[in-house]
Amino acid sequence: MTQFRLMSTKARPPADETSKVPRERSLSRDELFHLLQSGRRRAVVRYLCDHRDESTFEMRDIAVQVAAWENDKPVDRLESDERQRVYIALYQSHLPKLDEAGVIEYNQSRGWVESMPLLDRVEQYLVVDEQPSESDNETDEESISMRYYGGATALSVGLLVASSLGLAPALAGGWLATLITGLFATITLVLSSRKWNPS
Secondary structure, eight states: OOOOOOOOOSOOOOSOGGGOOOOOOOOOHHHHHHHTTSHHHHHHHHHHHHTTTOSEEEHHHHHHHHHHHHHTSOGGGOOHHHHHHHHHHIIIIIHHHHHHHTSEEEETTTTEEEEOTHHHHHHHTTOOOOSOOHHHHHHHHHHHHHHHHHHHHHHHHHHHHHHHTTSOGGGTTHHHHHHHHHHHHHHHHHHHHHHHSOO
């Protein structure tokens, strides 16, 4: 029986970490969103972007600041277990993922982090536009419309019940239909004029 051994054709990287070649990498949108789904990874990116004047970061400093943000406390008021919980998660999971994605260079044995050029692209997805969007305005208009139409519907049902019980004999027959149709037509005209002529 013949046995075959599969051998990789890729050259093995040198064992010396100092001879690493800088990685040029790009991420798809799905990869970016997956990477940023963790609040701790977002906090690491935020920390690195806030400290652009530094080239290398101590992992301990990042962990302490992330713990402070998570616990909504100043750094000097953090408990040891609050710092430790974040430190372990960053050390074991979050920083290696950011390193693997090419956002940072993470030397786990030395405890230092260096930002990579891809960080700028990732940061774009953290910035939140604080201006109200058109969809927010549309939602407000829809809410107002729903209140008007809801009120008109409630009034119409009340008139219909009153008419059928004989409480409002003047509304019997065609008058009730005309009144309800006129009510909805008026509301529609008012809402349309507000939409086309905002003040």
